[in-house]
Amino acid sequence: MNPFQLKDGVLHAEEVALDQIAGEFSTPTYVYSRAALESAYTRFAAGFAGTDHLVCFAVKSNPSLAVLNLFARLGAGFDIVSGGELARVLAAGGDPAKVVFSGVGKTEAEMEAALNAGIFCFNVESASELERLNEVAGRLGRVAPVSLRVNPNVDAKTHPYISTGLKNNKFGVAYEDAFSLYQRAASLPNVAVHGVDCHIGSQLTELSPFLDAFDRVLVLVDQLEADGIHIQHIDLGGGIGICYADETPPDFTEYAAAMRQKLGKRAVKLVFEPGRALVGNAGVLLTKVEYLKHTEAKNFAIVDAAMNDLMRPALYDAYHEVLAVRTATEQAAQVYEIVGPVCESGDFLAHDRELALQQGDLLAVMSAGAYGMSMSSNYNTRPRAAEIMVDGDKVHLIRQRETIEQLFALEKIVG
Numbered sequence: 001m002n003p004f005q006l007k008d009g010v011l012h013a014e015e016v017a018l019d020q021i022a023g024e025f026s027t028p029t030y031v032y033s034r035a036a037l038e039s040a041y042t043r044f045a046a047g048f049a050g051t052d053h054l055v056c057f058a059v060k061s062n063p064s065l066a067v068l069n070l071f072a073r074l075g076a077g078f079d080i081v082s083g084g085e086l087a088r089v090l091a092a093g094g095d096p097a098k099v100v101f102s103g104v105g106k107t108e109a110e111m112e113a114a115l116n117a118g119i120f121c122f123n124v125e126s127a128s129e130l131e132r133l134n135e136v137a138g139r140l141g142r143v144a145p146v147s148l149r150v151n152p153n154v155d156a157k158t159h160p161y162i163s164t165g166l167k168n169n170k171f172g173v174a175y176e177d178a179f180s181l182y183q184r185a186a187s188l189p190n191v192a193v194h195g196v197d198c199h200i201g202s203q204l205t206e207l208s209p210f211l212d213a214f215d216r217v218l219v220l221v222d223q224l225e226a227d228g229i230h231i232q233h234i235d236l237g238g239g240i241g242i243c244y245a246d247e248t249p250p251d252f253t254e255y256a257a258a259m260r261q262k263l264g265k266r267a268v269k270l271v272f273e274p275g276r277a278l279v280g281n282a283g284v285l286l287t288k289v290e291y292l293k294h295t296e297a298k299n300f301a302i303v304d305a306a307m308n309d310l311m312r313p314a315l316y317d318a319y320h321e322v323l324a325v326r327t328a329t330e331q332a333a334q335v336y337e338i339v340g341p342v343c344e345s346g347d348f349l350a351h352d353r354e355l356a357l358q359q360g361d362l363l364a365v366m367s368a369g370a371y372g373m374s375m376s377s378n379y380n381t382r383p384r385a386a387e388i389m390v391d392g393d394k395v396h397l398i399r400q401r402e403t404i405e406q407l408f409a410l411e412k413i414v415g
């Protein structure tokens, strides 16, 4: 579903005109559609109805308490990568028994917090992490449920910065080493082998890398079972892409059917960690054109959102569609660079967009619900944007715009 539609020449989020939101809450502002979030989660989970499964929303993609709470109420679990994300999940009413803990650098304090909360599983990413987890759990008199994150060494066919299942990156353990590390895990008193985990990358637009990874994981599961190491769940990570421009990622039904078919009759729970696919197209970044600037080479639309608000274009040269909130009637369309006020040449939101603009116009940067606000910063002492959730004709402020004072509240001048 696309909750962002033009009605009478004005872009709306569900039933609410985006210029009304800008008028009330100013810009830059992230706007999410509750209906789109719900629909994405429900459609994803529906594909696995009748199969033992757990959908763990990847918190890093959109850690807003309101978003987490919505998913928790729909029955979701959560994929976390830090103690901070665990605290968020708990504050949002998430069930710790549905939490998987990924990440290559878990600290002792984070392990303790997760053990005390009683999470579903630790996705262990190295031999040294396994030993540390065993020690920490022993100290607390607990047994930590573990999966090893294995690198199936398949090409995710995505941007190199967000491909994670290959041999030469920092994530997970090499496929070839996994079996012996599982034997080691099985011998340790304070960890219990529960599953096998993999996550091969993000923004995947083809099904085949998922299936190749699953095949390799199943070979390992069979080897482990033959060795007496029982696997209760397989975690296939996240990574399903969304349409930013003209991509055609696998749809949820097709993905679920393919995964279920691969699993066959095995009595193993399937765990997933989708992030972007559940939130990416449920959000936009609303921004205002501050200035139009015409140079010999280019036309610039200088807007009030910047790389600190949405980092993806600067970081990955990522494409986000940019739409005018009100369809212009007077001025002629021109090709613009859409740039922010930050003092970096890399501070752009979009290149070469044909738009009919005037100063003061509002623009919506589309597909900004994932890795938008979550990767934002205060660079150039810019307060982070407000966040709004629209529900039908209702508008909820789910995060206030930061104030300048908050940005230096923790600092002190040394006399």
Ligand SMILES: Cc1ncc(COP(=O)(O)O)c(C=O)c1O
Binding pocket: 058, 061, 079, 102, 103, 164, 199, 201, 202, 203, 237, 238, 239, 240, 273, 274, 275, 276, 277, 370
């Ligand atoms: C371990 C892990 N799980 C899940 C995700 C979520 O990925 P995506 O947003 O592509 O679904 C990520 C991010 O790539 C990740 O690193």
Ligand SMILES: N[C@@H](CCCC[NH3+])C(=O)O
Binding pocket: 060, 162, 202, 203, 312, 370, 371, 375
């Ligand atoms: N942050 C990235 C995805 C990385 C996923 C993190 N595991 C993006 O915006 O696309």
